[in-house]
Amino acid sequence: MENKIETLSTVVVDYQSDLYKIVDVLNRTLKGQDLMFGLALDKQDENKAVFTIYRT
Numbered sequence: 001m002e003n004k005i006e007t008l009s010t011v012v013v014d015y016q017s018d019l020y021k022i023v024d025v026l027n028r029t030l031k032g033q034d035l036m037f038g039l040a041l042d043k044q045d046e047n048k049a050v051f052t053i054y055r056t
Helices: 019-033
Strands: 006-014 035-041 048-055
Touching: 019 035, 019 048
Parallel strands: none
Antiparallel strands: 006 048, 035 048
8 A cells, every 4th residue: 555645836935933733733633634734944035935735
């Protein structure tokens, strides 16, 4: 069985310290719908965050 993760959308936003809370609640709420959310600091600008939506 192949478990493939598909990137649906990515957006760069201004970093805020509470952004992880939004990602956490989205992951908890929508995991049953095969969606996963990610958040990472932008490698070129530490004041930006990369928010990504995946289908699992």
